[in-house]
Amino acid sequence: xxxxxxxxxxxxxxxxxxxxxxxxxxxxxxxxxxxxxxxxxxxxxxxxxxxxxxxxxxxxxxxxxxxxxxxxxxxxxxxxxxxxxxxxxxxxxxxxxxxxxxxxxxxxxxxxxxxxxxxxxxxxxxxxxxxxxxxxxxxxxxxxxxxxxxxx
Numbered sequence: 001x002x003x004x005x006x007x008x009x010x011x012x013x014x015x016x017x018x019x020x021x022x023x024x025x026x027x028x029x030x031x032x033x034x035x036x037x038x039x040x041x042x043x044x045x046x047x048x049x050x051x052x053x054x055x056x057x058x059x060x061x062x063x064x065x066x067x068x069x070x071x072x073x074x075x076x077x078x079x080x081x082x083x084x085x086x087x088x089x090x091x092x093x094x095x096x097x098x099x100x101x102x103x104x105x106x107x108x109x110x111x112x113x114x115x116x117x118x119x120x121x122x123x124x125x126x127x128x129x130x131x132x133x134x135x136x137x138x139x140x141x142x143x144x145x146x147x148x149x150x151x152x
Contacts, residue, residue: 004028008047009054013040015041015102030106045106053110055115060093068093074112 010030013019019040027035029049035046050073050119057076059069071078075096081089098115099105108114
């Protein structure tokens with residue numbers, strides 16, 4: 001049996017439609033055997049990259065002077081940044097990548113905290129700087145009415 005890469009984890013495809021896996025790559029079933037069929041249907045299981053299932057965390061230097069760091073699979077925060085808000089972490093250069101929504105993990109190791117895609121439940125709009133003007137409704141002139149009727 002061919003040796004599987006170490007960064008593959010078992011997952012189930014939960015997409016809305018069948019997809020074709022890319023050519024030129026080796027795909028594995030969850031038992032470790034090579035996958036022969038490149039078509040994925042809803043409910044199919046296979047081994048895929050851990051970052052595609054759990055997401056990953058990157059840390060960039062906000063000034064751009066240092067190379068970016070990969071902090072690992074899942075939601076990772078350095079100990080000195082624990083307790084900071086998601087916005088504060090973003091200002092420090094954290095970048096959280098969620099796993100693919102069309103796959104669900106069949107197991108989640110205890111040391112991995114998957115990156116969850118945050119969907120805002122409400123938006124706060126600050127309209128204090130908005131320039132809102134009221135307009136008077138003016139009836140169309142005969143020329144404008146004729147032009148409008150030509151496009152209907």
